[in-house]
Structures are given as structure tokens and as C-alpha cells.
Amino acid sequence: MDQHAKTPMHFTIIRAVQAILGFIVLGVSAWLIHGAVSDEFVLALVCGLFTMILAVVNILAGRMASLRTDLFTIILLSADALLAVLWLASMGANAHLRSILNVPIDCVANVDTGDAVNSHFCVTKRSALTPTNLVKRTNPYLVVGPAGKAGISGIAVISAIEL
16 A cells, blocks of 8 residues: 555646746747857756756656655655755846846847857947947847847746746
8 A cells, every 4th residue: 555645636736837837937048048148048948947847757756656755755855945946046147137237239230140049149330240340149248128138037037936
């Protein structure tokens, strides 16, 4: 006879919501990484990916009797504690990044190179599009429009919820 009780349904629902929020963060951070790679976006992407994996493992552990062992429970609790620290770091990093993106920039043209990552460049002069006129959008020189700022704020808020 199994000495461990079956996981209540509301815990399964909470884990499913957690996985959905992790997927949203994963998608928004991937969209932001497509434009400009920043450490804060990569941390949020990793947090979203790990959350989805851990939520699926937790849901399976609640349904399969072979995974309801004391050792496996301790491992899942340790992984949840690690994720809490990662989500806290993601929230702080993205909130800080959003708070420093307040300098107005006169971006004449936005060039998309078509790359999968770090593909957008900002032209700051009205002359020809030469490599000397392109300002690469990396972290001290990150240029983000209103949609990107909303995405960064959304990542910070969802990180706080996931925490």
C-alpha cells in the first residue's frame, strides 16, 4: 500500500498555471532576445524553461505512485527553492534594466539583419548605412521601444508572481 497521499487537484492546477506563466516569460524573453541579447533576458528565458520542466515533473510526481518517494520529494522541494531564487534574481534584474531605460535616443532608422539573435541595430545618423553609423544594441547601449519596455516590465511582474 502507498503511504503517500495523492496530490490534491488544486496543487495540480497551481502547477499548470505556473507552467503557463513560465511559457509566457519564455516567449516574451525570446522575442526580446531576437532584437537584442541582454543577460537579464537570458536569465528570464532560463527561469521560464526550468519552471515548465519542473511543473511537468511535479504534475507527473503527483500522479505516479513510483515518483512519490521521500527522496524525490526532497529533490523537488530543493529544485523549487532554487527556482524561487532564480525568479527573484530575474525580477530584480529586469526591473533594474527597465528603470535605467529612460534616456531619449534619436534613432533615425531601425535595421533588422535577419539574424535569429541580436538582430536589430539602431542608426543614429542620417547618413548612409555603414557599420560606423550602426550602434549595436547591447547592454550599455540597449535601445528599446515602448513594446520592448512593456515586455521587460511584464517579465519583471510575472517573475514576482512566479516567486
